[in-house]
Amino acid sequence: MHARLHAVVAAAAFGLAGAALAEGSTMDEIARYREMLAEGNPAELLEAKGEELWKKPRGPNKVSLEQCDLGLGPGALDGAYARLPRYFADTRKVMDAESRVVHCMVTLQGFREEDVTRNWYSKPGQESDIEALVTYIGGRSNGAKIDVPARHPEEARMAKIGEYIFYRRSGPQDFSCAICHGQEGKRIRLQELGKLTTQAGAGAAMGNWPSYRVSQGAVWTMQRRLIDCMRQARWPEPKYLADSIVALEVFLQKTASGTVMQTPGIKR
Amino acid sequence: MADPMKIRASAKDGITEVKVLMSHEMETGQRKDSSGNLVPAHFITEVSAEHNGRQVLAAQFGTAVSKNPYLAFKFKGGAKGDKLSVSWVDSKGDKRTDEVQIA
Amino acid sequence: MNHQRREVLKAGGGLGLFGLLAAAGLITPGEARAEWNKAAFDAKNIEDTLKALGAGAPASAAEVQLTAPDIAENGAVVPVGVISTLAGVEAIAILVEKNPNPLAASFTLPAGTEPGVQTRVKMGQTSDVYALVRAGGKFFMAKKEIKVTLGGCGG
Numbered sequence: 080m081h082a083r084l085h086a087v088v089a090a091a092a093f094g095l096a097g098a099a100l101a102e103g104s105t106m107d108e109i110a111r112y113r114e115m116l117a118e119g120n121p122a123e124l125l126e127a128k129g130e131e132l133w134k135k136p137r138g139p140n141k142v143s144l145e146q147c148d149l150g151l152g153p154g155a156l157d158g159a160y161a162r163l164p165r166y167f168a169d170t171r172k173v174m175d176a177e178s179r180v181v182h183c184m185v186t187l188q189g190f191r192e193e194d195v196t197r198n199w200y201s202k203p204g205q206e207s208d209i210e211a212l213v214t215y216i217g218g219r220s221n222g223a224k225i226d227v228p229a230r231h232p233e234e235a236r237m238a239k240i241g242e243y244i245f246y247r248r249s250g251p252q253d254f255s256c257a258i259c260h261g262q263e264g265k266r267i268r269l270q271e272l273g274k275l276t277t278q279a280g281a282g283a284a285m286g287n288w289p290s291y292r293v294s295q296g297a298v299w300t301m302q303r304r305l306i307d308c309m310r311q312a313r314w315p316e317p318k319y320l321a322d323s324i325v326a327l328e329v330f331l332q333k334t335a336s337g338t339v340m341q342t343p344g345i346k347r
Numbered sequence: 348m349a350d351p352m353k354i355r356a357s358a359k360d361g362i363t364e365v366k367v368l369m370s371h372e373m374e375t376g377q378r379k380d381s382s383g384n385l386v387p388a389h390f391i392t393e394v395s396a397e398h399n400g401r402q403v404l405a406a407q408f409g410t411a412v413s414k415n416p417y418l419a420f421k422f423k424g425g426a427k428g429d430k431l432s433v434s435w436v437d438s439k440g441d442k443r444t445d446e447v448q449i450a
Numbered sequence: 451m452n453h454q455r456r457e458v459l460k461a462g463g464g465l466g467l468f469g470l471l472a473a474a475g476l477i478t479p480g481e482a483r484a485e486w487n488k489a490a491f492d493a494k495n496i497e498d499t500l501k502a503l504g505a506g507a508p509a510s511a512a513e514v515q516l517t518a519p520d521i522a523e524n525g526a527v528v529p530v531g532v533i534s535t536l537a538g539v540e541a542i543a544i545l546v547e548k549n550p551n552p553l554a555a556s557f558t559l560p561a562g563t564e565p566g567v568q569t570r571v572k573m574g575q576t577s578d579v580y581a582l583v584r585a586g587g588k589f590f591m592a593k594k595e596i597k598v599t600l601g602g603c604g605g
Binding site for chain 2: 118119121123124127128203204293296
Binding site for chain 3: 362375377392393401402403404405406407408409410411412413414416417418419420421422423424
């Protein structure tokens with residue numbers, strides 16, 4: 080035992096080259112793991128459910144969501160997610176896919192917002208309609224280029240606010256998004272952290288959501304991902320659909336513009 | 348009522364490849380809920396796949412099969428348009444059958 | 451509590467899928483297979499599991515291959531495939547040594563079904579995973595260690 084410990088210490092002392100090599104093959108194996116999971120993504124089950132929810136007459140008004148305008152006109156779904164968030168004249172707000180779906184469920188179907196958003200994410204034994212709908216809507220942008228130029232003054236303002244939030248150190252740990260996501264080659268345990276300030280980095284981060292997280296057994300939407308980032312940074316958690324989250328999305332989507340969406344994704 | 352499965356079956360060079368995703372929690376009976384109570388085991392126990400009514404695979408699952416089970420296999424025969432059905436039953440006796448045409 | 455109804459449900463459950471399918475005329479009684487192998491799924495170590503499966507002490511065979519990554523990013527979902535080049539493969543089973551109950555899944559392959567399956571299993575910790583194959587009435591196996599890593603924040 081003792082001898083073995085020495086060997087380990089010696090190996091650690093000797094060589095970064097060896098360590099880097101071992102890390103390389105570890106990363107290769109993790110890549111292989113992810114590849115094996117890509118075939119048969121459980122998110123497809125949720126996509127199918129989302130499509131059904133989209134097309135089914137529901138709510139007090141007994142209408143479907145097929146007239147919902149996600150920015151490309153009523154009912155136009157292909158590529159819509161890749162162009163969100165954007166400014167909507169009818170609400171005079173910059174909205175992301177999730178806030179827009181909620182808006183449609185309220186205005187078209189007659190649901191109350193608090194009812195629709197109560198289960199904005201799923202827990203074991205408790206499904207979330209929003210999760211399913213957003214997975215379906217995201218999937219209709221699979222293969223589309225992210226295109227959020229943020230040219231409208233309101234969009235440009237949100238992108239600025241998002242950028243500010245990204246770099247702002249805050250909370251009990253004096254933490255910012257940029258500390259983890261502003262440099263190349265960072266990781267937490269074995270998960271690489273993307274550098275979200277470059278097109279490629281932001282594209283890799285944004286283009287796969289909504290994504291099935293195997294550790295959660297559930298699809299996470301972009302809202303959930305970002306709100307949970309805040310929690311992990313020990314910040315106060317924003318409310319679902321908060322402007323701060325939409326602003327971060329505008330900043331990140333703008334940076335990611337030009338990269339191609341591959342969604343639903345599958346992640347750890 | 349259980350959610351539908353997602354089944355893909357495609358025939359090529361006399362071999363049909365089948366990929367199935369089932370929608371199921373696959374509770375192990377060892378997880379605790381937020382109030383600290385054990386969540387009872389609830390999992391798919393048996394799966395059967397049939398091609399035009401003939402069984403091509405039978406499976407028995409324990410609690411260690413992952414949530415939303417995935418299953419892939421191949422069998423000889425099968426032509427485009429043939430029926431391929433998959434059935435499961437779980438530890439509470441819930442069951443589900445879905446059918447697709449081989450592509 | 452409606453006791454009678456529970457009894458009926460229990461009886462229905464006990465019939466098993468193949469019993470139900472046979473009863474519904476979907477498969478012929480000849481195809482209706484053994485009941486869910488409770489003894490094998492409840493066994494707490496590899497030896498007892500093999501015994502319950504009637505496998506005894508199977509020989510390792512190069513003709514059995516277990517395809518899985520060396521490292522799984524999450525133990526809740528570990529992709530595992532088994533393929534075999536042996537003739538007359540009738541059944542395949544996947545066992546995870548360090549799980550509370552090693553047997554994860556077993557498969558019966560009728561004639562004409564290719565000798566291979568892929569699925570995903572849960573692993574509580576880093577462990578040897580066994581692929582067990584029955585071909586021509588004899589059992590063979592392969593094993594591979596799969597490491598389970600601790601999580602980061604997950605993309």
